[in-house]
Every structure is written in C-alpha cells, then in structure tokens.
Amino acid sequence: MYAQGLIGKPGGSVSDETEEFLAAFQARIDAEEKIEPKDAMPAAYRRTLVRQIGQHAHSEIVGMLPEGNWITRAPSLKRKAALLAKVQDEGGHGLYLYAAAETLGVSREEMTEELLDGRAKYSSIFNYPTLSWADIGIIGWLVDGAAIMNQIPLCRCSFGPYARAMIRVCKEESFHQRQGYEIVMTLARGSEAQREMVQDALNRWWWPSLMMFGPHDADSTHSDQSMKWKIKRFTNDDLRQKFIDATVPQAEFLGLSVPDPDLRWNPDKNGGKGGYDHGAIDWDEFWRVVKGHGPMARDRIKARRKAWEDGAWVRDAARAHAKKRAARKAVLAAE
Ligand code: FAQ
Numbered sequence: 001m002y003a004q005g006l007i008g009k010p011g012g013s014v015s016d017e018t019e020e021f022l023a024a025f026q027a028r029i030d031a032e033e034k035i036e037p038k039d040a041m042p043a044a045y046r047r048t049l050v051r052q053i054g055q056h057a058h059s060e061i062v063g064m065l066p067e068g069n070w071i072t073r074a075p076s077l078k079r080k081a082a083l084l085a086k087v088q089d090e091g092g093h094g095l096y097l098y099a100a101a102e103t104l105g106v107s108r109e110e111m112t113e114e115l116l117d118g119r120a121k122y123s124s125i126f127n128y129p130t131l132s133w134a135d136i137g138i139i140g141w142l143v144d145g146a147a148i149m150n151q152i153p154l155c156r157c158s159f160g161p162y163a164r165a166m167i168r169v170c171k172e173e174s175f176h177q178r179q180g181y182e183i184v185m186t187l188a189r190g191s192e193a194q195r196e197m198v199q200d201a202l203n204r205w206w207w208p209s210l211m212m213f214g215p216h217d218a219d220s221t222h223s224d225q226s227m228k229w230k231i232k233r234f235t236n237d238d239l240r241q242k243f244i245d246a247t248v249p250q251a252e253f254l255g256l257s258v259p260d261p262d263l264r265w266n267p268d269k270n271g272g273k274g275g276y277d278h279g280a281i282d283w284d285e286f287w288r289v290v291k292g293h294g295p296m297a298r299d300r301i302k303a304r305r306k307a308w309e310d311g312a313w314v315r316d317a318a319r320a321h322a323k324k325r326a327a328r329k330a331v332l333a334a335e
Contacts, residue, residue: 017042029230034160037103045229048222049159050104051120052231054111057097059123062300064090066130067139075133082179083136089172096169100161109315116305118292125212127294134187134194134201140180142202142209142247148173149243150213153233162231181250188254195255202251203259210278211286213240219283245275 025042028035035041064087071087074080098108114120125143130136151170157163187198214220214236226232234242244263251258262279269275288294 026228029158029228032230033158034163035158036160044225045231046104048226048229048231049162050101050106050111052222052226053097053101053104053162054106054114055121055123057094057101057111058115058120059126060090060094060097062122062126062304063143064094065300065303066126066128066296067136069130070133070136073133074136079183086140086176086179089176093165093169093172096165097162100159100165103161112304112308116301116308118301121290122300123212124286124289124294125208126300127289127297128204128208129296131204132197132201134184134198135205137180137183137187137198138201138205140176140178141184141250142180142205143212144173144176144180145247146209146212146243148177149239149246153239156230156233158230184256185254188256199256202256206259207281207285208289210240210244210281211289213237213243215286216281216283241270241275244278245270248276 021040022042025040025045035045067083067090068087071080071083074083098111101111102108111120115122125146130139148170151166151173154166155163155170157166184198187194217223217235217237220236223232223235227235248258248263260279262277264277265274266277267274269277289297
C-alpha cells in the first residue's frame, strides 16, 4: 500500500545510512528540493515527520471538541452554521494530515492507538474548557491565529505531502481566524456584560495560546534538527514573538487588555524593528498540561476513545467490502 524508499523504511535499520547518503540527503534539503514518499530518507527524518504530522493530526481532531461543545448553543442560525462549518473543516485538516503521515508507512489505526494509550501527544491548547460563547470567538482569533503563524512556514516544509496539505489548511485557518475576530469584535462593541464576557475569555486563553508554540527554545528537543532538515523554518520562540507582535495591536483596536502586566513595546527588539517584551510564561503549567494533566485531558481522551470504539463497525465493514471487491477482481482477472 505504501511506497517506501529503501533507506529509512519503517522498522528498517539505520545501518544503510552511510555518511555519503546522509550528506546527499542534506544537500537535497539545502537545495530546497522536496522529499517525496518514494525517496530514500534517513530513518530519523521519517520518525520526526511521523511524530509531528501525527501529533498535528490528533490536535486537529481533538480540537473539534472544545468548539463542538458550543454548536447547539450558538446565539443565531448564522453563528451556528459558521461554527458547524469550521469544526467540520478541522476534521478535514485531521484527515489530510493522517493521509500525509500514512505516506510515511504508518497507518491511521497505529497513530490513533498511540494517541489513546498516551504515546502520542496533541496540542496543549485543547485541554482547556470552553466556558462561554466568547471562548468561541477567542479560539478563532487566538488559537487559529497562532495555528496560522506556526503553519504558514510549514507550507515550505521539506516533506512534499505535509507542505502541500498545509497550503489548503492555512487558507481555511485564515478564514477561521477572521470569523473568530468578528465574533470578538461584535462582543467587544456590545453591552457591558458582553465586553466583560469577552475580556474574561481573553484572560483565560492568552497564556495557553502562547504555549501552543511549544517550549522555550532552550528546552525544545527537536528544533535544531528539524530546522536543519527544513521541517521547521522558525524556532518556537521566534514564532511566539511574531504572534505577540501581530496580536497585541488587534487587542488594542478592540479595546481589550492583554492579561500581561509586563507587556511593553520595545523599539530595539527584532533588530531595531520593534516588538513587545512580555512577562514570564508559566512553563510548569505547560509541562503539566503536555504530560496529560490539563483541566480537560481526561474528557478529551475519553471522547476520542468512544468515537474510535463507536466507529469500529465502520472500519470492519470497509475492510470486508475491500476484501469482497479484491476477491471479485481476482475472479474476473482469472476468467
Ligand atoms: N502541546 O522539541 P519541541 C490547531 C511537545 S493545530 C503539546 O519544541 P517540536 C488547529 C513536543 O511534541 C495545533 N505538546 O517539539 C485548530 C515534544 O514532545 P515529543 C497543533 C507540545 O515538534 C485550531 C516536546 O514537547 N499544531 O490549532 C507542545 O519541534 C482551532 C518538545 O517540544 C501543530 O501540531 C504543545 N503546544 O515543536 C484546530 C503544528 N509543544 O514529541 C481546532 C505542527 C511542544 O518529543 C481549533 N507542529 N510539545 O514527545 C509543530 O509545529 C511542532 O510540533 C511544535 C513543537 C511547534 C508544536
């Protein structure tokens, strides 16, 4: 089913990876060539991609849950239709990403099992609860906004199927970000109670959104190698800074305050272009959430497990159908 390069094939050994092979592979990366599924690749390159794309796919699917929670309670038919479409888009993103990871020789079943038994992660952000309608606007504005900041550079990822999937994903995320901002703008210009509701949502989602970019560069285990392989194009801290610099003026425009007393414009930052200094991120909270102790972690995995078990009959039926078709094809070929 999968087209695999001999070197670096799943379960294969790294003993074939001569210095010459690794140098030739790096030269292709440095020349901005795309690596395709049939190409030979170092086993560690394949593993890094399976890890990152798999975790990205899980994040999209788990990410449907916090917003899905508000579909039945959206304040108007228009808002309900838009939210329904957005949540459906996230499901689509998960599917493109699982398909991209499958070209590396890992099945969706295996990836899902890794998620359910805790071997694979998903984004920390989806472990927080959605307490009010304003959270839906804030998620679009901040969470999709952070996702785009991180994913635009992934459109230039060295692995072809991931880069190509990201192009469509980013177009859709950009639309999501705007619908979120529009909800926030409506609430920020609404009644006193609506302004308070949206400020409260911003207070709760600001820091978790900054944590989406991953640990501080000094604690990022994969960044150096992923940058060398041009899987990542920017470090976690660089993207986080870009996000802060883009988002703070938007909050100011809305008349909302970013919950960071240490936030200051620094004209010397970013090589003299200016940028915001910000307060300390609570890394203990980040690692607690990443290790599965986020406020909604148990519910999220429980929901995914239930969906996986409830869908078992569909997978069985699809397999039985494929077997029947193959048998029929074999009979026809023999005639
Ligand atoms: N949460 O060495 P690094 C979305 C883990 S999609 C949980 O820096 P890396 C759309 C990391 O996996 C959101 N774990 O790792 C949407 C590693 O652990 P491992 C998801 C995290 O890979 C919107 C360890 O920490 N986006 O929101 C997190 O080089 C609205 C060390 O970290 C993507 O997945 C975290 N925040 O950089 C959906 C984008 N950060 O694997 C619905 C693609 C780090 O060794 C509604 N991924 N870890 O056990 C990436 O760009 C990268 O994987 C990073 C992390 C930047 C997330």
